[in-house]
Amino acid sequence: MTHERRQHGLSRRHFLQRVTGALSGSIVSSPTGWKGQGTAGRSSAADVLIAQFSDAGVRQHTVRVPRIVKSDDEWQRQLSPLAFEVTRRGGTERPFSGAYWNLHEKGMFRCVCCDTALFSSAAKFDSGTGWPSFWQPIAKENVMTHPSRSLGQVESEVTCRRCDAHLGDVFDDGPRPTGLRYCIDSVALRFVKSMQVMDLAEGYNSGSQSC
Numbered sequence: 001m002t003h004e005r006r007q008h009g010l011s012r013r014h015f016l017q018r019v020t021g022a023l024s025g026s027i028v029s030s031p032t033g034w035k036g037q038g039t040a041g042r043s044s045a046a047d048v049l050i051a052q053f054s055d056a057g058v059r060q061h062t063v064r065v066p067r068i069v070k071s072d073d074e075w076q077r078q079l080s081p082l083a084f085e086v087t088r089r090g091g092t093e094r095p096f097s098g099a100y101w102n103l104h105e106k107g108m109f110r111c112v113c114c115d116t117a118l119f120s121s122a123a124k125f126d127s128g129t130g131w132p133s134f135w136q137p138i139a140k141e142n143v144m145t146h147p148s149r150s151l152g153q154v155e156s157e158v159t160c161r162r163c164d165a166h167l168g169d170v171f172d173d174g175p176r177p178t179g180l181r182y183c184i185d186s187v188a189l190r191f192v193k194s195m196q197v198m199d200l201a202e203g204y205n206s207g208s209q210s211c
Contacts, residue, residue: 046066046067047064047065047066047067048064048065048066048067048161048162049062049063049064049141050062050063050064050065050116050141050142050161050162051117051138051139051141051142052117053108053117053138053139054108055107055108055192055194056108056194057108057117057120057121057122057138057194059139062141065162067162067163067164068113068114068162068163069163069164070163072088075087075088075113078113079112079113080187082187083112083113083187083188086166086185086187086188087112087113087165087166087167087185087187087188088113088165088166089166090157090166091166092168092185093131093185093186093187094130095129095130095131096130097130097186098130098131098132098185098186098187099186099187099191100132100186100189100191101129101130101131101132101186103121103124103132103191105121105191105193106121106122106193106194107120107121107191107192107193107194108120108121108138108191108192108194109121109132109184109189109190109191109192110189110190110191110192111160111162111163111165111167111188111189111190112165112187112188112189112190113160113163113165113188114160114162114163114165115190116142116160116161116162116163117138117139117142118137118138118142118143118160118167118184118189119132119134119137119138119182119184119189120134120138123135123136123137123138125174125175127174127181127183129183131168131183131184131185131186132183132184132185132186132189133174133181133182133183133184134181134182134184135174135175135176135177135178135179135180135181135182136178136180136182137158137182141161142160142161142162143158143159143160143161143167144158144159144160144161145157145158145159145170146159156169156170157169158170158182158184165188166185166188167184167185167188167189168182168183168184168185168188169182169183170182170183171183
């Protein structure tokens with residue numbers, strides 16, 4: 001991994017500008033004015049289209065389900081303090097501190113807040129940044145991006161479509177076939193191990209997996 005790539009990884013969420021000692025040094029504070037701050041900054045409750053997947057990464061059905069909207073008190077009762085700060089306040093866990101950045105097992109990564117399928121280990125790669133990195137989500141229906149520009153490179157916030165959880169950021173310096181790097185906080189994910197995982201690169205090339 002080049003020094004340039006490592007610098008790009010550390011720029012995520014303006015990392016070098018926002019280091020704090022919160023939560024025993026495991027979290028970087030959320031950016032001022034983050035659009036996901038509190039429930040008022042996001043969409044109101046409504047139905048959303050979500051692609052359902054088995055834990056092996058096999059696409060099943062696209063269904064319309066209610067958007068999940070909860071109060072901060074409800075989220076705090078459900079999540080760990082770190083997961084709450086990252087997913088509901090837009091914070092960032094420190095690099096190399098999460099459970100999944102160096103995980104090499106096969107399986108599915110689901111949203112820690114609502115269990116929506118988000119990423120597959122088939123699209124995971126070693127970015128050298130200290131955060132789990134993927135070259136595409138498992139389905140474009142299941143995530144949303146919110147464009148921004150940071151330090152001269154394209155950067156977009158990535159959120160869960162069903163519950164608006166902040167997941168991380170996407171950059172344009174990833175590997176083929178997409179050229180993208182979804183840089184995701186481990187604490188925003190729940191990993192489900194599976195012995196069989198769909199080959200997403202083959203699906204992407206055939207056009208059956210559009211992201």
